[in-house]
Amino acid sequence: MHDDARNSSAEVLTSSAEDWRPEPSDFAEPDSTRDQIDVELTAAVIAIRQDQPVVLVKARPTTSESATDELPSARFRPALHATLDEAIRSVIEGEAGTEVGFLEQLSSDCPRFLMPMGSSGSARRLSIGHLALARADGATMPASHVWASIYDYFPWEDWRSGRPPMLEQDLFPRLSAWVSENPTGMDPHHPLCRRERLAVAFGIDGGRWDDERVLDRIELLSECRLVSMGALRALSPDHCRVLAMALGRLRAKIRNRPVVFELLPPEFTLFELQKSVEAILGPHLHKQNFRRLVEGTGLVEATGEVRTHTGGRPAKLFRFRREVLLERPAPGVRIRPARTS
């Protein structure tokens, strides 16, 4: 790094990682190789195509019944990649030829311990999910992969046309039945009882629908075996969790950091920006105010050009103001959570 370190009594600690030798307390163990673990990296690569939020999947042949799609995923091989980031990027770019901008690990609850049932019976597997954002412009994608609408997997998350009727029609009757079985029963590893979990996850009983609780909903639906209720496509359970975490994280992030712009082309109209935000969050009762919000906060700047053939008056083109990264702490598209509706 830098060899010009000045003399200072305070510099007790140099922090180049090479100097450090770990001594975890529980380390000295005889046959420690038995406790080594397979690490599997999975990514939910999200983009916007024609105002639809889409995710990159390896599609199974549609001929077979009850087939599930797969997210890009691979085993982490330390010999090949220096970091996890590098590894997952190369998987995405290698498998699907898609270039990834924003990349974030999802693991707040994720790195879930799994035991594969396959050949190597004793091996254990740790799964690490990722959220990646891409611009879905390139048509250079192998035939094996497709962009699938996220709401094909999670139709109840699609609030763009208002509250999805399937909630009351399909989900709630069966979820209520599941609650009735044992309303105050505490399921393992959950601090809330069934009735409360349902109320929180789906915003009933006086609660609000929280668009960020995607994972809570998936977990609940899993326990009721309802994950694919009304869904056009299906994912394996653990990839399902990764996508749910990714969508929840993206919804939270879009409010606090300028990540929408990772999904948009360099130049865009304010209406395109709004459509993209709404594709992810749903139409959060903002109309013309949206414009004032994003312009007022200085997130974007006009390029001076306009786009015609919009169906109406030509729209000014805007670009992201990179300077905001240096200015405000939390420069997101500050759209509040939805009302009761």
Place this chain on the structure above:
Amino acid sequence: MHDDARNSSAEVLTSSAEDWRPEPSDFAEPDSTRDQIDVELTAAVIAIRQDQPVVLVKARPTTSESATDELPSARFRPALHATLDEAIRSVIEGEAGTEVGFLEQLSSDCPRFLMPMGSSGSARRLSIGHLALARADGATMPASHVWASIYDYFPWEDWRSGRPPMLEQDLFPRLSAWVSENPTGMDPHHPLCRRERLAVAFGIDGGRWDDERVLDRIELLSECRLVSMGALRALSPDHCRVLAMALGRLRAKIRNRPVVFELLPPEFTLFELQKSVEAILGPHLHKQNFRRLVEGTGLVEATGEVRTHTGGRPAKLFRFRREVLLERPAPGVRIRPARTS
């Protein structure tokens, strides 16, 4: 789970994990055992003691110079623990006899790939950090462990008495020198140049101090070899990262979820609550308004009792209203980031 699954064409996908067999693309590999990995779990257990934010550490003997403390940490041994959560909890409770309430994985940037220099030269190590919250009431702690003030490690993060003078006095001159070496140079794996990174991390050049960017600051100080500048205690570089991530995450979380109460006894005065929040966040220009905020949002309710000997008028005791977990989406102590000061 439930055997009463009703017939439904939509139930293509049952989601019990046992049914699922992974087939990652990059899986079939000859000597795959060489790619198995040691997983190390580390926890920053944070509590409040006498209005000080403290972290649980295994203290090195103070006799030796340049010694570093250690966070509770252990290798993950899948044979012993079914989940990562269970494993890290048992480490904390076993090592230090401290009961942990809130527990969250930190890995958004963390699970950092490390190569230990020790005996087993070929083994690779994946480190997973955690944020744990505890109530520091129990005095039943082994002599090996102590509660150390977080700001002993990160003095520049302590804004309780206003802006720390050490920023201008000690840090900025040397950080500026580091920037001057190569102001617009892009360091590997960073989208910003040095000047920008400094501006963002420390809120200079028109930026604001963002109390959540603890990790950014640590990374910058590490590169300048200034991590222990003015510090009373030191941690190893990777434990340092874990603590930095933990503090940053806690600061973010405390605004959005009712996690402060995990640090407080079941009953408390509003002033104690405020002191606890300020211990973590710094005094964020709120005085009497703090009371109105927390009472107004229904986060707490009066128990009816009072505490005397406060040094003044007796204070009403409050308790956390558990019902808010079911009500609002983001019920945190909504304190805005600090102003310029």
Place this chain on the structure above:
DNA sequence: GTAATAGTGTCTTTCAGACAGTATGAC
């Protein structure tokens, strides 16, 4: 009494949200 903390009322500024209305293009 003083000192120190506990707690209330009110004013101002800011801003999200709602809504009315105008502008400019394609057809």
Place this chain on the structure above:
DNA sequence: GTCATACTGTCTGAAAGACACTATTAC
């Protein structure tokens, strides 16, 4: 002209923030 989108101005109510003031204890 109509239709659809683009864009602007104004009103309102909620809430953050600032500040003045009263209340109750220990000493």
